[in-house]
Amino acid sequence: MVEQKTLLKLKDKKNLLAFSGGADSTALFFLLLKHNIPFDIAIVDYGIREQSKAEVAYALELATTNNLKCHLLSAPKIEQNFEAKARKIRYDFFEELILKYNYENLLTAHHLGDRFEWMLMQFCKGAGCAEIAGMQKEQNRGFYKLIRPLLHLDKKELLAYLHANKKVYFEDESNLDEDIKRNAFRHNYSLPLLEKYLGGIKKSFEYLDEDRNQLIKDIEIKTVDELAYFKSSHNKRADIFAIDKYLKTKDYMLSANEREALRSSSSAVVGRCFLITQERNFIFIVPYEKEVPKMDEKFKDACRILKIEPKLRPYLYKNREAFQIVTELLTTVS
Template identity: 55%
Template structure:
C-alpha cells in the first residue's frame, strides 16, 4: 500500500507520526511497522469528547507495546473557529517536538478522499491551481518535511486493511455531522465520486502535480520569532502560494478577496492579525499592531531602510529583528 520510493525515503529519516486513533492514522501506524520504518507518535487531546480519553489511552498502549515514544498534548478549550485554531494547536505541538528531538519528517495519514475533499472545497470558494493542489504528498518546511504517504489510497482500502488484520480503531462521531462543511463535502460529493471515478481522479492528480511543480518556484522560508520572510520569486502566483502556506500555518485561511488584494497591494492586514508586506526583493509576514507609539529615531531609521509601514509596529516591539531587515 505504501509506495516503494516512500518506504526508502522514510527509512532514511527520523519520523514522527501524527496519530489520532482514527482509521487513517491507525492504518498508517501498522503499515509503518510492517515495512520496518522507524517512527514515534504524537497525539493531541482537545478534550471535547468523552471518547478522546480512550483514543489517548489506545495511542499510549500501542506505543508501549511496539516500543515507540508517545507525545501527548492536551489543548485548552477552543471557543471559536475550531478547525483553523485546532490545526494551529496541533502543528505548533508537532513542531515543538520536532525541534526538541530532531525529527526530520512529520507523517500524516491524509488519504485520497482528504485530497479530493480539499480540492473541491477550495474550488467552491475560488482558488488558483496552486491552492487547489496545496495538499501534496511532500511538503518541505524550513527544518523538516511533511510527508503524506497515503494520498493515493482510498479510505475504504484503509478500513479493509484494518479489518483484515483485526486492528482496532476509533470513529469520531462528529464525522457524521453534515453541518460541518468538510463532512458535507465528504459524504455528499467525495465518496460518490471516488466510488465511480477513482482511477480518473488519481490520474488527474498526477497531471496536476506535474503542472503545479512547473508553476510554483521553491523559496527558502526563514523566520525570526514571529516574523516570516522569503525572497520574492519571478511569479506572483508563486509568491501568493507561499504567503498562503505561512498564514495557514498560523491558523488563518485566506479568502478569494484577500488573494485578489495580494495581487495588487504591497501591504495588507489579514484577519486584523497579520501584516503581509512586499518590498522590491522580499515578502514579510508578521503580527500587526495598530496602536504603538514609536519614537522619531526609530521612524527615521525605518524610513531610510524603506521598511513597509504596516511592519513597523511589530519591529518597534522587537527591535533586534530590525537588524535582520537591515541586513537584507
C-alpha cells in the same frame, strides 16, 4: 501500499506519527510496522467524546506492545471555533515534541479523500492550479518535514487493508456531523464522486502535481524571530503561494479575498494579525502592530529615505534586529 520512494525517506529517520485511533492513522501505524519504519506516536485528547478515553487507551496499548513512545496531550477545553483551535493545539503539540526529541519527520494519515474534499472546498472559494493541487506528499516546515504517506490511497483501500488484517480502529461519530463544512463536502460531493470516478481522480491529481511543479517554483523564505522575508519571483501567483505556505506554518490560511488583496496591492493586513508588504524586490511578513508607538526622528528619517511602508514601521521600531536586516536588504537593491 506505501510507495517505495516514501519508505526510503523514512528509513533510518526519527519519525513522529500523528495518531488518533481512527481508520486512517491506524492503517498507517500498521503499515509503518510492516515496513520496519522507526517511529513514535502522538495523540491529543480533546475530552469532548466519551470514546476518546478508549482511543487513548488503544494508543498506549499499541505503543507498549510495539516498544514505541506514546506522547499524550490532554487539551484544554475549547469554547468556540473548535476545528481551527483544535488544529492549532494539535500542531503546537507535535512541534514541541519534534523540537524536544529531535524528530525529523511528522507523519500524518491524510488520504486521497481528504485531498479531494480540500480541493473541492478551495475550488468553490476561488482558487488556481497551485491551490486546488492542495495537499502535497511532502512539505518542508523548516525544522522538520511533514510527510503524508497515504495521500495516493482512497479510504476504501485503507479500510480493506484493516479488515483483511483484522486490525481494530475507531469511528469518530463527529465525522457524520454535516454542520462541519468539510463533512458536508465529504458526504455530499467528494465521496460520491470518488465512488464513481476513483481512477480518473487519481490520474487528475498526478497531472495537477506535474503542472504545479512546472508553474510554481519553491521560494526560500528566511526567518529571524517573527520576521519572514524572501526575494520576489516577480510572479504574483508564485509569491502569493509562498506567502500562503508560510502562513500555514503559523496556523493561518488566506481567504480568497485576502489572496485578491495581495494580488492587487503591494501591502495588505490579513486576519488582523499579519502584515505582508513588498518593498522593492523583497516581500516581508511580520506580526501586524495595531498601535503606533512614538518613534524618534532618526528612525523616521531612515524609513523615509528607504521608502518603507508606514504600516511596517511600528514592528521595525520595536524590533531593531529586524530593522537592521530590512535596511541592509533595501540598501543593496539598485
